[in-house]
Every structure is written in structure tokens, then in C-alpha cells.
């Protein structure tokens with residue numbers, strides 16, 4: 001994909017007017033064209049390709065995020081696409097398959113769909129650099145598990161952070177953890193308002209890398225509600241996180257989708273840190289912006 005032109009105001013108005021008024025939705029990228037008006041590829045040696053035919057996609061075409069064999073470690077060495085414009089509150093969604101590393105032994109590959117603010121000034125005054133970020137993530141070595149994380153602060157220098165997270169085994173219908181953390185590995189119990197729903201239905205045979213699902217979240221100043229749409233077309237709430245408000249990011253941010261190699265984020269219960277030796281692909285049917 002080439003880098004698209006900046007979003008024109010007139011075009012934005014037209015798209016907003018034709019979108020569903022009930023949801024007050026913004027533009028949707030279907031990844032069926034040669035270029036995107038809303039996204040750009042973050043420079044890397046990896047590949048992002050639009051108009052890739054894919055059965056199971058709504059319109060026959062997808063955007064393919066390809067992490068090339070033997071990648072370096074970290075998102076910057078991965079494949080990333082990002083909106084050219086920052087957005088703030090509203091509903092973000094994407095219909096996609098996460099990276100599929102079946103057949104490769106214990107590789108560490110992360111797929112993400114997330115907002116990320118590059119403004120790390122300490123606007124909330126808690127002494128830790130701000131890190132406004134709302135994540136949906138999967139590890140390809142454990143494709144039945146989804147990671148949902150809402151960040152407000154992170155210091156790369158000290159490891160100090162502020163985040164709330166929920167980890168769910170969707171195949172089993174089991175919430176594995178719901179935590180507030182001030183450093184990696186910490187799990188401070190959360191209030192009832194931060195821990196709803198207390199159960200999530202199982203999706204039989206759920207595998208994030210082999211089947212398209214719609215995932216998303218609605219972000220407001222006081223609530224972040226994560227969902228997926230099940231095979232019956234019903235929206236299932238994965239996490240309806242309701243404050244405290246200081247645990248919810250406020251800064252406008254681009255929306256990104258990426259695939260990258262991690263050598264230190266293990267699945268639940270076993271290690272998977274190997275470098276992939278073959279290309280790893282994630283397919284995005286569409287991306288809905290607020």
C-alpha cells in the first residue's frame with residue numbers, strides 16, 4: 001500500500017453522513033482498494049498489501065499484514081499500519097484474523113489492534129510519563145486467548161506503569177485475570193465496576209488465527225467497553241470497564257494494527273519466544289473508525 005493523502009475535510013463529511021447515524025460511526029476502511037485514505041504503513045522491511053482475496057471476508061478482500069521470516073524483536077521491527085489522523089472517544093472496530101503461526105514451534109508473535117498516543121507528557125500529573133493506549137492483542141502460540149488492556153502511563157526507563165487488563169480464554173469461556181497494575185507482573189484486584197461482566201460465553205473452537213471475527217471497543221471518558229461479534233451475529237461484551245476515570249486515557253491517538261515478534265511475552269503456562277522462520281500473516285477485512 002502506498003501512503004494515502006491526508007484526510008480531506010469534505011470527504012470526511014460525506015463519509016460521516018453516509019454512515020449509520022444510529023452509531024454515529026466514522027469512516028470504514030474495507031481494504032479493497034489499492035490505497036487507503038485513512039491509514040499509512042509505518043516504515044519497515046515487512047509488507048502490508050491491500051486487495052488480498054480472502055474467503056470469509058465480507059467483501060472478498062483484505063489487508064494483509066505480513067511479518068517476514070526471521071524478524072527483529074519489537075513492534076518497530078514488525079509490520080504496522082496507523083491512521084494518519086488522531087482520534088479520541090468513540091467506537092473502534094475491526095473484522096480480522098490474527099497472525100497464524102500454526103506449524104512453527106513456540107514462536108513469539110503478537111497481533112495488535114489498538115489506539116496509541118505519542119504524547120508522553122505527564123498531563124495527569126502522577127509522575128509517570130503518560131501512555132494513552134487501548135489494546136486488543138493475541139499471542140499466536142495460544143490463539144484461543146485474547147488480551148484487553150487500557151493504559152494511562154508507562155515509563156520505559158523505570159518500568160513504572162498504570163494499566164488495567166483482562167485476559168480471556170475465549171474457547172473455554174473463562175476469564176483468566178482482571179487486574180490493575182503499576183509494574184509488569186503485578187495484579188491488584190479491581191472493583192466490581194471494573195470487573196464486569198464476571199463471565200464470558202465460550203466460543204467453541206475459537207482460534208484467533210483461523211477465523212474472522214469482529215472485535216472492537218467503545219471509548220468514553222468514563223467507560224471502555226470491549227466486545228466481539230459471535231458467529232450468530234450477536235455482540236458479546238468481553239469487558240465493560242467503568243473507571244475510576246483516572247484509569248482511562250484521555251489523549252487523542254492514532255489507531256494502529258500490527259504484527260511483531262516478542263521474545264519475552266509468554267502465553268499462559270508455557271514459553272513461546274522463538275523467532276518465526278517463515279512469514280506470518282494477519283488478515284484485516286475491515287477497520288471501523290469513530
Ligand SMILES: [Ca+2]
Nearest residue numbers: 122128129130
Ligand atoms: Ca502520567
Ligand SMILES: [Ca+2]
Nearest residue numbers: 030059061285
Ligand atoms: Ca474487506
